[in-house]
Structures are given as structure tokens and as C-alpha cells.
Amino acid sequence: MAIILSIETSTKTSSIALHEAGQLMSSQHIHVDKSHSEYLTPSIKNLIDTSGLTMKSIDAVAISKGPGSYTGLRIGTSTAKGICYALDARLIGVNTLEAMAYGMAKFMDSETLLCPMIDARRMEVYCLVAKNDLEIHEPTQAKVIDETSFSNFLADHKIAFFGNGAMKCEEVLGHGKNALFIGGIDPSAEHVGALAWQKFSKGEFEDTAYFEPFYLKDFIAKKPSANKLVG
Amino acid sequence: MEKAQACILAIESSCDDTSAAVMKDGVVLSNIIASQAIHAKYGGIVPEVASRMHQENIALVVDAALDKAGIQPDQLDAIACTAGPGLMGSLTVGLSYAKGLALSLQIPLISINHMRAHVLSHFIDDPVPVFPFLCLTVSGGHTQIVLVKDEDTFEVLGQTLDDAVGEAFDKSGKLLGLPYPAGPIIDKYASLGDARFPFPIPQIDGLDFSFSGVKTAIMYFLRDEKKKDPAFVANNMNDICASIQHTLVEILSRKIMQAAEEHHISEIAVAGGVAANSGLRRALGVLGEARGWNLYIPAMQYCTDNAGMIAMAGYLQFQKGRFSGLDAKPYVRGM
Numbered sequence: 001m002a003i004i005l006s007i008e009t010s011t012k013t014s015s016i017a018l019h020e021a022g023q024l025m026s027s028q029h030i031h032v033d034k035s036h037s038e039y040l041t042p043s044i045k046n047l048i049d050t051s052g053l054t055m056k057s058i059d060a061v062a063i064s065k066g067p068g069s070y071t072g073l074r075i076g077t078s079t080a081k082g083i084c085y086a087l088d089a090r091l092i093g094v095n096t097l098e099a100m101a102y103g104m105a106k107f108m109d110s111e112t113l114l115c116p117m118i119d120a121r122r123m124e125v126y127c128l129v130a131k132n133d134l135e136i137h138e139p140t141q142a143k144v145i146d147e148t149s150f151s152n153f154l155a156d157h158k159i160a161f162f163g164n165g166a167m168k169c170e171e172v173l174g175h176g177k178n179a180l181f182i183g184g185i186d187p188s189a190e191h192v193g194a195l196a197w198q199k200f201s202k203g204e205f206e207d208t209a210y211f212e213p214f215y216l217k218d219f220i221a222k223k224p225s226a227n228k229l230v231g
Numbered sequence: 232m233e234k235a236q237a238c239i240l241a242i243e244s245s246c247d248d249t250s251a252a253v254m255k256d257g258v259v260l261s262n263i264i265a266s267q268a269i270h271a272k273y274g275g276i277v278p279e280v281a282s283r284m285h286q287e288n289i290a291l292v293v294d295a296a297l298d299k300a301g302i303q304p305d306q307l308d309a310i311a312c313t314a315g316p317g318l319m320g321s322l323t324v325g326l327s328y329a330k331g332l333a334l335s336l337q338i339p340l341i342s343i344n345h346m347r348a349h350v351l352s353h354f355i356d357d358p359v360p361v362f363p364f365l366c367l368t369v370s371g372g373h374t375q376i377v378l379v380k381d382e383d384t385f386e387v388l389g390q391t392l393d394d395a396v397g398e399a400f401d402k403s404g405k406l407l408g409l410p411y412p413a414g415p416i417i418d419k420y421a422s423l424g425d426a427r428f429p430f431p432i433p434q435i436d437g438l439d440f441s442f443s444g445v446k447t448a449i450m451y452f453l454r455d456e457k458k459k460d461p462a463f464v465a466n467n468m469n470d471i472c473a474s475i476q477h478t479l480v481e482i483l484s485r486k487i488m489q490a491a492e493e494h495h496i497s498e499i500a501v502a503g504g505v506a507a508n509s510g511l512r513r514a515l516g517v518l519g520e521a522r523g524w525n526l527y528i529p530a531m532q533y534c535t536d537n538a539g540m541i542a543m544a545g546y547l548q549f550q551k552g553r554f555s556g557l558d559a560k561p562y563v564r565g566m
Contacts, residue, residue: 037323037326037327037560038559041330041331041333041557042558044334045334045557071319074282074323076327077327078286078326078327078331079330079331082329082334082335083331083334084331085290085294086334086335087335209290209291219280
């Protein structure tokens with residue numbers, strides 16, 4: 001049965017998981033800031049070893065493709081590409097926020113909307129809004145949160161806000177009874193792997209060479225300034 | 232030296248060039264370099280853009296290097312990769328990819344210092360310098376004189392206190408309204424002009440360099456001349472470029488000459504992208520002739536940032552059985 005290695009490095013949590021035919025075999029989470037570069041690859045080796053597998057057992061690598069920390073996404077994506085190239089394994093990209101929504105859905109009643117949030121500094125978050133069956137209500141976006149955010153949903157729906165961007169929004173959004181804030185939720189490769197198995201079954205693979213993380217924002221560099229003394 | 236049997240894939244992504252090379256038993260079979268032209272429109276290297284471009288290029292460049300060498304991944308004995316110094320985001324892409332390969336192919340990772348690899352690029356092709364030798368490493372990011380005692384023992388005798396010499400070329404070019412990277416354009420115009428505008432040579436102790444004062448002097452010079460004649464730059468472009476190039480080359484020449492005298496060494500090597508500068512080549516050639524130096528300048532493909540030199544450095548480590556853990560971290564500074 002198909003073995004999928006999943007990699008989640010879009011936040012400070014470095015998380016990896018092994019699934020066999022969609023069933024979780026093993027996982028590891030390191031909640032240490034700036035540890036990805038050092039520990040991701042040794043962690044994968046360790047997880048493979050302790051699961052009684054070899055790298056050659058891997059049929060596909062699932063990468064949590066973002067949005068999230070650019071550095072984290074770079075490390076995860078480059079490592080995943082290297083593994084795929086060496087093993088001739090397939091690459092599967094999973095939206096980080098969708099995997100988070102999947103992980104939370106089973107703890108929520110079917111009427112409550114899911115809004116995973118990844119911190120993007122100041123009052124900005126990367127988020128989406130999904131129904132409990134993961135149907136997307138509002139697609140992935142970078143959103144600057146103010147009092148009016150989500151008011152269209154909050155008027156007649158409960159929404160669960162979670163992820164490392166959620167708690168800073170509580171004071172601004174915490175009006176009324178419909179907003180539910182859940183702390184301590186980090187993205188997990190366990191959920192990436194579960195969604196990756198669905199994609200694997202449908203044959204939805206990425207082009208390994210050309211795949212890029214889902215940065216969400218184009219990088220706009222400032223144009224060079226004319227030199228004032230000489231200009 | 233006895234040559235070990237080894238097939239090494241090397242990766243270099245420390246700045247704005249994505250490169251991969253394959254070396255078999257000490258011979259470069261391929262050296263693929265993908266340069267990022269995109270930075271020209273920003274007037275310099277934008278780190279986030281460089282990182283993203285490496286991500287786009289890395290798999291294609293590695294595949295092209297193996298393909299050109301006619302080597303399959305399972306024939307490789309080790310992966311060598313630049314760990315630093317360089318731009319953190321850029322280094323991260325190459326090093327993470329290299330680790331993924333090494334882990335999956337179950338072969339050792341060899342992390343390589345980019346500056347040492349520039350020096351060791353001299354061992355790719357004959358003739359090779361004899362130890363101990365001096366290496367002047369000059370590029371857009373670095374300017375240093377290194378005393379190379381053997382292939383593992385490097386002593387940095389002097390380095391720039393501010394801009395790198397390549398940076399000084401590019402920034403001067405910017406003052407003249409030339410596009411980035413301006414170094415090669417200045418070299419071209421300089422060959423048509425006379426170095427008739429004097430710029431001061433900074434007096435820096437020891438073997439260190441400074442280029443920021445020259446840049447400021449050029450800036451004020453241009454400002455003053457343009458007040459008198461708004462078309463000054465256009466009308467004197469060749470002579471201005473010749474003067475700038477003469478000054479920067481003179482700074483480098485004086486220091487390498489001083490280093491050679493102080494250390495009684497006549498084996499002189501030049502590495503880095505600025506080794507392409509024809510003014511520098513000519514000046515060192517003349518100096519070398521007069522002083523009986525043996526002067527070594529690698530082929531151009533091994534002067535600019537390239538994975539061939541990383542493969543060479545990796546091969547030397549491989550022969551000694553020195554490998555890195557998969558926990559190797561990228562670093563911004565260090566020799």
C-alpha cells in the first residue's frame with residue numbers, strides 16, 4: 001500500500017508524518033523556532049527508521065505548500081523536491097489552511113464554520129473560511145483584521161477561529177456569541193497526509209521540478225532610487 | 232595526490248546563481264549555471280527574489296548537470312553543497328535540496344565553505360599553484376587575500392572593511408547611469424578610454440581594503456563636473472570608466488604586491504567573478520612579469536559562482552572521509 005511522507009514547515013512548528021494508505025503510522029512535531037533547517041532531514045531519517053521503513057518505501061511526498069513563513073516553506077519544499085527527485089517519488093501539494101481545517105472539523109458541530117489563521121504580522125492573517133465538510137466558503141487570502149471582518153458570517157453563523165494568527169484577533173472580533181477562539185492549534189503533517197491520500201487516490205500530483213510554494217503574496221521589491229546627489 | 236574513485240554531485244546557491252556540477256574522480260563532467268537576470272531591473276540583488284528563483288531553478292539545474300554528465304542519481308557517492316557564506320534564503324534552498332538527495336540516496340553530505348571553494352577552484356584544471364600560495368578572491372560579495380598553506384589551512388590576511396570590489400564597480404556604474412551589473416560594462420568602456428581623472432587611493436593599514444571612499448569621491452566628482460557641463464558623463468564615459476577601473480585595480484594590485492613581499496611568496500592566484508576584469512588581468516600580468524610571479528587565473532566558468540568549485544572542494548573532503556551531518560546549517564559569514 002502506498003506510503004506517503006508528509007512535511008509541514010509553514011510555521012515555527014516542524015511536523016512530519018508517515019501514512020500508509022491514508023492511515024497514520026507515525027508523526028513527529030518540533031515546536032522550536034528556527035529549527036527546520038537543522039532538524040527537518042534528521043527527523044525524517046529518524047521517523048523512517050523507527051517506523052521500520054526505508055526511504056525507498058516512500059511512494060509520495062506531501063508538502064504543506066502554504067501560505068505561511070517563506071523560510072519554512074522554502075526548507076520544506078526544497079527538501080521534498082530533493083527526496084522526490086532521488087526516489088523518483090510523486091509530489092503532492094496540500095494547502096496549509098485546508099489541512100488545518102480538516103484537523104479541526106471533527107471536533108466541531110456541523111454548523112460551525114472553520115477559519116484557520118496563520119499569523120502574517122501586525123493585524124494581518126492568512127486565512128480561509130470552510131464549512132465542516134471542508135467546502136470552501138471564502139478562499140485563502142491575506143486579510144487585515146478589523147471589527148468588520150467576517151461580520152457577514154458572524155451575523156448568523158458560529159465560526160471557530162484557530163491557528164497561530166487567531167488569538168490576536170480575539171479582542172477585535174470577539175463580539176457577540178458566534179466567534180469561538182481556540183488557542184494552541186498548530187498545523188500538523190498528520191492532517192496534510194490525510195488530505196494527501198485523497199489526492200494520491202485521485203492521481204492529483206504536482207510537477208516536481210516546477211512546483212513552487214504557495215507564497216500567496218507576490219514579492220514586490222522597491223525600484224532602485226535615483227541617486228539624489230548625482231541624479 | 233592519489234585520486235580516489237568518487238562521483239560527486241555539487242550544488243551552489245549562495246547568492247543569485249543556481250548551479251550544479253558533477254565531478255567523477257576529480258574531473259568536472261558538467262557545470263551548469265542558471266543566472267538570475269531578474270535582479271537587473273531592481274538595480275541589485277533582492278534576497279527574497281533570489282530565494283524564489285533558486286526554488287524555481289534547483290531541480291532543473293541538478294537534472295541538467297546529471298544529464299550532461301551521463302550520470303544516474305544512484306551512481307553518486309556523495310552530495311557536496313555550499314553551506315555558507317551567502318544569503319540565508321538562497322543557501323537554504325540548495326542545502327535543503329542537497330540534504331533531501333543525500334538522505335534518499337543514502338550517501339554522505341559534504342557541506343562546503345563558498346570562499347574556500349573559490350580558492351580550491353584552482354585545482355580543477357592544470358596548472359595548479361604550489362603551496363603555500365596567495366589567493367586574491369574578488370567578486371560582487373567578497374574581496375580578500377588568503378594565504379593558502381595547504382588545501383585545508385587558510386589564513387585570511389586581509390579583506391574589505393566595507394564594499395566588495397565588484398560592488399564598487401556596480402555602484403560606480405549606477406552613478407554613471409549604467410545598468411546592473413555594471414562591472415563588465417565599465418570594463419568594456421574602460422578599454423576605449425584614458426584613465427585621466429585621478430581618484431584617491433585609500434591608505435588602509437595592513438592588507439585590508441576599503442572601497443567606499445572611492446565611491447564617494449566618484450560621486451562628488453561627477454556632481455561637480457555635471458554642474459559645469461550637464462553632458463559631462465555622456466561626453467567622457469570611456470575616460471571616466473577607465474579612471475574608475477584604474478583606481479579599483481590599483482587598490483587590488485598594491486595589496487597583493489604587499490602581501491607577496493611580506494610573505495615572500497611568488498605563487499599568486501586570483502579567483503572570483505572580478506577575475507574576468509581585463510584591466511585586473513593586465514595589471515597583474517605586468518606585475519607578475521616584473522616580479523617573477525607564477526600567476527594563476529581559473530577558466531571563467533570557475534571564477535564566477537559555480538558548483539564546479541564546490542565539487543572540487545567536496546572531492547578533497549571525500550578523499551579524507553570528512554562528511555557532514557544532515558543537521559548542517561546554512562551560515563551567513565565565515566571562512
